[in-house]
Amino acid sequence: MDFDLTPDQRSIRDAARQFAEAELGDRIAPYDERHEFPHEIVRKLGDLGFLGAVVSPDYGGAGLDYVSYALVVSELCRGDASVGITMWAHNSLCTNHIALNASEEQKRKYLPPLTSGQVLGAWGLTEPGSGSDAAALRTRAELRGDHWVLNGSKAFITNASVGKTAVVMARTEPVEGGRGVSAFILEQGMPGFTAGKPYRKLGLHASDTAELVFEDARVPVENLIGTRGTGFQQAKSVLEGGRIAMSAMGVGIAEAAIDQAKKYMKQRTAFGRTLAEFNGLQGMIADLATGLEAARLLMLRAAYLKDSGKPAMHAAAMAKVFSSEIAMKAATQALQIHGGAGYITEFPIERIFRDAKLTEIGEGTSEIQRLVIARELLQSV
Numbered sequence: 559m560d561f562d563l564t565p566d567q568r569s570i571r572d573a574a575r576q577f578a579e580a581e582l583g584d585r586i587a588p589y590d591e592r593h594e595f596p597h598e599i600v601r602k603l604g605d606l607g608f609l610g611a612v613v614s615p616d617y618g619g620a621g622l623d624y625v626s627y628a629l630v631v632s633e634l635c636r637g638d639a640s641v642g643i644t645m646w647a648h649n650s651l652c653t654n655h656i657a658l659n660a661s662e663e664q665k666r667k668y669l670p671p672l673t674s675g676q677v678l679g680a681w682g683l684t685e686p687g688s689g690s691d692a693a694a695l696r697t698r699a700e701l702r703g704d705h706w707v708l709n710g711s712k713a714f715i716t717n718a719s720v721g722k723t724a725v726v727m728a729r730t731e732p733v734e735g736g737r738g739v740s741a742f743i744l745e746q747g748m749p750g751f752t753a754g755k756p757y758r759k760l761g762l763h764a765s766d767t768a769e770l771v772f773e774d775a776r777v778p779v780e781n782l783i784g785t786r787g788t789g790f791q792q793a794k795s796v797l798e799g800g801r802i803a804m805s806a807m808g809v810g811i812a813e814a815a816i817d818q819a820k821k822y823m824k825q826r827t828a829f830g831r832t833l834a835e836f837n838g839l840q841g842m843i844a845d846l847a848t849g850l851e852a853a854r855l856l857m858l859r860a861a862y863l864k865d866s867g868k869p870a871m872h873a874a875a876m877a878k879v880f881s882s883e884i885a886m887k888a889a890t891q892a893l894q895i896h897g898g899a900g901y902i903t904e905f906p907i908e909r910i911f912r913d914a915k916l917t918e919i920g921e922g923t924s925e926i927q928r929l930v931i932a933r934e935l936l937q938s939v
């Protein structure tokens with residue numbers, strides 16, 4: 559067994575780390591305070607090829623393997639999780655859905671602007687009435703002549719108001735559950751298709767999350783992805799990669815929290831010693847670092863399985879649930895190590911703590927990941 563990264567994987571990880579150190583961290587704090595989307599910084603991700611990370615170079619992508627991609631996501635999220643989620647939702651959800659499932663003509667039309675970063679992408683599965691139970695979605699698409707007409711809405715969609723291209727799941731067949739769902743490509747400016755005002759969120763203030771609204775939205779017939787009724791299957795295949803990316807987000811956030819805890823422990827004194835000299839806090843940071851390494855290995859294993867073309871859903875769920883819970887634990891304990899200083903906005907740990915919570919909710923909550931894991935375990939009993 560080889561635990562070493564290849565030279566290419568190391569160099570792409572280092573490029574992401576350098577970018578995060580130069581452009582994110584403290585530099586993003588003002589955007590977070592103002593709840594402002596950092597357009598300039600996100601544009602630079604396109605210049606680095608990070609907005610077409612896993613797409614083939616035939617469509618302008620960087621053609622990275624999943625191990626490299628997970629390393630990039632974790633480094634960006636270590637710098638700032640808002641920029642991280644903007645990047646990976648664009649890649650793993652919208653762009654990858656098109657790359658995996660669309661026709662050649664659709665790929666030629668929609669992928670190059672996405673992979674170059676000329677436009678950002680959003681992906682709409684969740685609705686106000688259905689999140690974990692995603693197959694219960696109620697947005698309807700009706701075929702009328704040469705157009706589909708969509709009615710309904712999507713909730714909590716990353717890049718919804720800054721994105722120009724969206725992949726959206728809607729019910730086309732008169733049957734309950736996933737079998738009645740199809741997937742469509744929508745563009746901002748199509749009649750009847752709008753994005754709502756961005757939500758005010760607990761964390762990830764510099765990322766864009768909003769509703770997508772369809773009021774007799776007219777979508778050309780050729781924008782159906784794949785065949786009718788396969789949209790939910792397509793979405794499930796997209797979620798496998800999305801969960802690997804979310805586990806990378808957890809790894810990056812946990813690492814950022816530990817970075818901050820280590821820094822503070824060396825500078826803060828109490829009872830004539832630095833915090834770093836207290837056994838209780840040493841044990842805390844040692845446990846966090848051990849949990850982080852375990853999370854990283856689960857993330858890399860899931861990415862490796864995906865790169866090998868083997869089923870990765872089970873491994874992705876394990877990586878996602880473990881990494882997100884380590885992120886939350888590391889953020890909570892790192893904040894505790896800061897004492898009162900952790901509770902004010904002057905120190906980055908406050909932002910990291912708020913951002914960490916999303917990892918336990920997005921891409922399927924921790925409870926849903928456990929259901930996915932248990933279902934597969936119990937099938938073989």
Ligand SMILES: Cc1cc2nc3c(=O)[nH]c(=O)nc-3n(C[C@H](O)[C@H](O)[C@H](O)COP(=O)(O)OP(=O)(O)OC[C@H]3O[C@@H](n4cnc5c(N)ncnc54)[C@H](O)[C@@H]3O)c2cc1C
Binds near residue numbers: 684717
């Ligand atoms: C910042 C942010 C960004 C997001 N980005 C996107 C995006 O880009 N695209 C997209 O489609 N969605 C996105 N989401 C939505 C996200 O995927 C959902 O919020 C998530 O899947 C949970 O769904 P829900 O919020 O409806 O919670 P619910 O499904 O209502 O769940 C509520 C609670 O019940 C629990 N629960 C539900 N069912 C079960 C069960 N069977 N067993 C045990 N417990 C259960 C859940 O774990 C949770 O604790 C985003 C959400 C946020 C907050």
